[in-house]
Amino acid sequence: MLQERASEKYTRWLLLLVACSSLLTLGGIVLFLFMEGLPIFNSISITDFLLGSLWYPTDEPPLFGIFPLITASLAVTVLASALAVPLGVMTALYLAEIAPSAVRRVVKPFIELLAALPSVVIGFVGMVLIAPLMQDWLVAASGLNILNAALMLAFMSVPTICSVAEDALRAVPHSLREASLALGATRWETLAQVVVPAALSGIGTAIMLGMSRAIGETMVVLMVAGGAAISPTSLLDPVRPMPASIAAEMAEAPFRDVHYHALFATGIVLFLLTLTFNVIAQRIAEKHQTSSSAC
Amino acid sequence: MNAFRLLLAGALAITLAAPVAAAEKDIIVNGSTTVLPVMQKVSEAFMAANPGVHISLSGGGSGNGIKALNDGLCTIAMSSREMKAKEKEQGKAKGIVPVRFTIAKDALVPVVHPSNTVKDLSVQQLRDIFTGKITNWKEVGGKDEAIVVISRDSSSGTFETWAELIMNKEKVMPAALLQASNGAVTQAVGKNKKAIGYIGFGYLNDALKPLTVEGKAATAAAAKDGTWPIARDLYLFTNGQPTGMVKTLIDFTLDQQKGQKFVEQVGYIPLSK
Numbered sequence: 001m002l003q004e005r006a007s008e009k010y011t012r013w014l015l016l017l018v019a020c021s022s023l024l025t026l027g028g029i030v031l032f033l034f035m036e037g038l039p040i041f042n043s044i045s046i047t048d049f050l051l052g053s054l055w056y057p058t059d060e061p062p063l064f065g066i067f068p069l070i071t072a073s074l075a076v077t078v079l080a081s082a083l084a085v086p087l088g089v090m091t092a093l094y095l096a097e098i099a100p101s102a103v104r105r106v107v108k109p110f111i112e113l114l115a116a117l118p119s120v121v122i123g124f125v126g127m128v129l130i131a132p133l134m135q136d137w138l139v140a141a142s143g144l145n146i147l148n149a150a151l152m153l154a155f156m157s158v159p160t161i162c163s164v165a166e167d168a169l170r171a172v173p174h175s176l177r178e179a180s181l182a183l184g185a186t187r188w189e190t191l192a193q194v195v196v197p198a199a200l201s202g203i204g205t206a207i208m209l210g211m212s213r214a215i216g217e218t219m220v221v222l223m224v225a226g227g228a229a230i231s232p233t234s235l236l237d238p239v240r241p242m243p244a245s246i247a248a249e250m251a252e253a254p255f256r257d258v259h260y261h262a263l264f265a266t267g268i269v270l271f272l273l274t275l276t277f278n279v280i281a282q283r284i285a286e287k288h289q290t291s292s293s294a295c
Numbered sequence: 296m297n298a299f300r301l302l303l304a305g306a307l308a309i310t311l312a313a314p315v316a317a318a319e320k321d322i323i324v325n326g327s328t329t330v331l332p333v334m335q336k337v338s339e340a341f342m343a344a345n346p347g348v349h350i351s352l353s354g355g356g357s358g359n360g361i362k363a364l365n366d367g368l369c370t371i372a373m374s375s376r377e378m379k380a381k382e383k384e385q386g387k388a389k390g391i392v393p394v395r396f397t398i399a400k401d402a403l404v405p406v407v408h409p410s411n412t413v414k415d416l417s418v419q420q421l422r423d424i425f426t427g428k429i430t431n432w433k434e435v436g437g438k439d440e441a442i443v444v445i446s447r448d449s450s451s452g453t454f455e456t457w458a459e460l461i462m463n464k465e466k467v468m469p470a471a472l473l474q475a476s477n478g479a480v481t482q483a484v485g486k487n488k489k490a491i492g493y494i495g496f497g498y499l500n501d502a503l504k505p506l507t508v509e510g511k512a513a514t515a516a517a518a519k520d521g522t523w524p525i526a527r528d529l530y531l532f533t534n535g536q537p538t539g540m541v542k543t544l545i546d547f548t549l550d551q552q553k554g555q556k557f558v559e560q561v562g563y564i565p566l567s568k
Contacts, residue, residue, distance in 0.1 A: 056466060058449040068469070127479075132486045142443045142472060142487055227448070227473035238472045248475040252328050252450035254355035259450070 033271060036256075037264035040064065049265065055229040055240070057249065057259045064262040070269065071231045072146075072239035077215040079150035079235070080157060084214070085207050087154070088161030092206075095162070096169035097191055115159035123223030126152040131224065140236040144226035147235045152220045157210035164209055168202020169195060201284045208281035212274045218243035242270045322350045322541060326360020326373030329401055329452025330529045334373060336557035337548050344547075348540055356455075364532055365391050370541055372532040375401065375456065393532045398548050399555075400564040401456055402496045402518035402526035406480075406503040408488045413437040415507045418524055421461050424491060427468030432489070444471040445483050445492035453477065457493055460525045477562060493525075497562030518564050529563065 040049065044064055052065020091111065095104050130151065131143025138147075172195050180190040196203070226238020227248070246263050253259040324334055331354045338350040360372035365386040378386075378393055386393055405421060407413060413435055416424070423429040424442055433439045446467050447454040458467070474480045477498040484492040485502035496513065499505055505513050508524055517523040537545050548554035555565040 054469065056449065058455075059466065127482055128486070131483075135487055141441050141489060142445075142483070144472060144483060222475060223479070227475070228470050229473070230469045238470070240473065248448045248473070249450045252354060252448070252452075254359060255353065257355070 030271070033264060033267055037261060037266075037268045039256075040258060040261035040265040043258050044262075049262075050269070053231065055245070057253075057262060062258060062262075064258070066242070066245075066262075066266055066269065068229045068231045069240055069242045069245050069266065072225065072229075073215055073241040073243070073270070073273070075146050075232050075239060076149045076153060076221060076225060076241055077211055079146060080153035080214045081207065081211050083150060083154035084157040084161055084210055088158045088206065088210060089165050089203055091158070091162045092165035092169060092203075093191070093196070096166045097195065111159050111162055114155065115163075117156075119156065119217060119219040120223075122152050122155055123220045126220065126224035134236070138236065142226060142238055144224050145236045145238050146225065146232055149221050149225040149239070149241070152224055153214040153217055156217060156220065157214050160213050161206045161210035164206035165199075165203045168199040168206065171202065172198045201287050204284040205281045208277050208284065212277035212281070215277065216243060216270065216274050218247050222247050242266050246270075322348065322371065322544060323363075323369040324350060324352045324371045324373060325355060325363045325369040327357040327375040327452065327455075327529070328354040328450070329357075329375040329455055330373035330398070330531070331452065332561045333399060333529070333554075333558055333563065334548075336560065337544075337554050340553065340557070341544055341547050345540070345543070350544070361386075361532065364393065364534060365389055367391075367534075370533065371544070374530045374532060375452065375527060376459075377530070378532065392535045394534075394536055396531045396533075396545055396549065397528050397566065398531055399529045399558040399566065400518050400526055401452075401529055402513070402515075402523055402564055403453065403456055403460075403493045404496060404499065404513040404525065405491060405493045405506045405508065406484050406499070407491050407506060408484060409502070409504045410488050411437060411504060413506065415510060417509055418461060421508070422463060422465060425462060425467050425471065426465050427470065440489050443487055443490040444468065445480055445487075445490050446471040446473050447477075447480065447493075448473050448475055451475075453493070453495060456527060457525070460527065495562035496564060497559065515564050519567055526564075 044052075049064055049066060050070070051067050052063065053067050054063040054065045055068060056063040095108060099107065126148050127144070130148050134140045134143035134145070134148055140147075176194055176198055177190055180194040181187070185193070221241040222244040225241055225244055227240050227244060228238040229240045229245070230237065232239050246266055249259070250263050253263055324338070331352070334352055338352055342348055342350055357372075357374040357376050360369065360374055361378055361382050363369040364372035365382065367389070372393075378395075383393065405416065411432070413432060416435060420429065420435050424435070425444055425446065427444070429435060430442055431439065432442055444467075447457070449458075449467075472483065474483055474492075477494045480492040480494050481498055481500065481503060484490045485500075494503075496515065496518065499513075507513070511517055511522055511524070513523060518526040531545060531548065533541060533545070536542075549566065551565070558565045
């Protein structure tokens with residue numbers, strides 16, 4: 001009897017440990033990120049790092065201004081969202097509210113398949129297929145630019161945005177729709193003025209998750225964004241988003257050298273940005289839960 | 296629980312014991328990132344052929360490697376340049392007698408799209424294009440089109456070679472597209488009529504047009520006899536004539552059938568037979 005109780009206790013501890021492991025991992029990674037990133041500020045001030053406009057990490061003396069990298073990340077993310085949000089949300093609306101179930105059964109798996117495409121494959125498409133087209137059709141100096149990267153990132157965020165938004169739309173209680181229709185509203189009016197407002201916070205979460213997916217994506221921007229460390233002035237400028245810079249340079253940066261610390265510090269900035277997106281998404285989701293339970 | 300403790304103790308014992316066991320046959324190689332890819336392949340093959348030998352490899356630049364050799368912190372220093380007089384003195388003060396081995400030649404060639412009418416550029420023109428002083432192909436005898444400059448990531452060895460032999464301390468302009476590999480440069484230049492880039496000799500293919508520099512064509516022969524302007528020797532340095540496993544490793548690297556095959560794979564020019 002005693003034996004059994006002891007084993008039960010151990011099992012419980014084991015499960016607790018398992019449950020905590022992801023928390024510990026996250027904590028460990030964040031701690032490591034800060035430990036390796038913060039020493040850069042011994043050799044350069046925070047303002048020079050964040051607002052400096054020249055990124056020459058291996059020159060003598062090195063220059064670590066990541067402002068062009070931050071603007072690059074924001075530019076591709078914002079543009080990607082501008083493309084992906086309408087596409088994702090409207091697809092979700094169609095699938096959740098309008099599509100006959102036969103259509104839905106065919107279309108939905110394909111959208112989910114889009115999410116399963118490895119990013120390197122999408123990057124390859126951008127590099128080999130889209131880049132030459134942009135040079136020919138848009139007369140871009142180089143097809144490796146913001147627009148190309150944003151297009152590819154939009155491809156990747158559409159499935160996320162679409163499936164989260166669709167769930168939110170489906171969670172809107174049927175009673176709301178019925179009440180609206182009963183009051184004489186048309187199907188369109190019901191959709192635009194009742195269902196979408198009721199699901200708005202869920203759609204907001206979807207958008208935020210899609211954006212954080214886009215800002216953290218590495219392979220695609222490494223392959224198609226162009227890699228020039230300049231603050232962009234046009235949609236067809238090549239840029240160097242933060243993840244691309246970290247991925248390209250980390251392997252060759254000497255261990256615990258200033259360059260190494262600078263890349264980790266860039267990682268901190270990137271982490272704080274994605275964290276912001278996720279916190280906003282979480283906030284919106286919480287609001288969503290309370291509002292739907294009130295219905 | 297007992298089993299768990301045993302497991303933990305076992306794991307601890309292994310982690311503690313492993314470095315001690317390996318230290319006896321540790322060969323520490325440090326230095327140039329240009330030489331690093333060759334030594335990566337060489338050491339993998341060498342460790343596979345000689346079980347029990349452990350080679351620990353790190354980059355950090357030629358200067359770093361030479362400093363480590365002078366401080367007795369590494370067995371072999373990789374370098375893409377000759378030792379400076381000052382470095383030799385520092386080593387001498389610590390009783391270090393550097394011995395140099397040339398293991399390969401790194402030669403770069405500027406490339407453009409096959410449709411580009413420009414055939415030849417001088418070193419000065421190349422530098423001006425990469426710093427952004429020359430921005431249109433017509434300034435160097437080509438069509439009236441903007442030049443798209445494609446360079447390598449500044450931490451790569453290829454960039455280091457280009458910077459040293461072409462840029463002469465000037466900065467590659469920030470608007471240059473930095474690509475992460477020779478392959479990516481090949482892609483970017485091969486698909487863009489306005490582009491110019493540079494790659495290792497080993498990566499030339501039909502999708503690209505190699506330029507002549509100062510009237511000289513990029514051939515392996517020209518790189519070897521020193522007439523090609525964008526080429527440099529790659530070296531290994533040891534303290535005194537190497538013995539034992541270190542000697543075996545160096546012989547392995549210089550062997551036409553072994554190490555020199557990897558030199559070619561990485562895109563450098565192997566030693567002449």
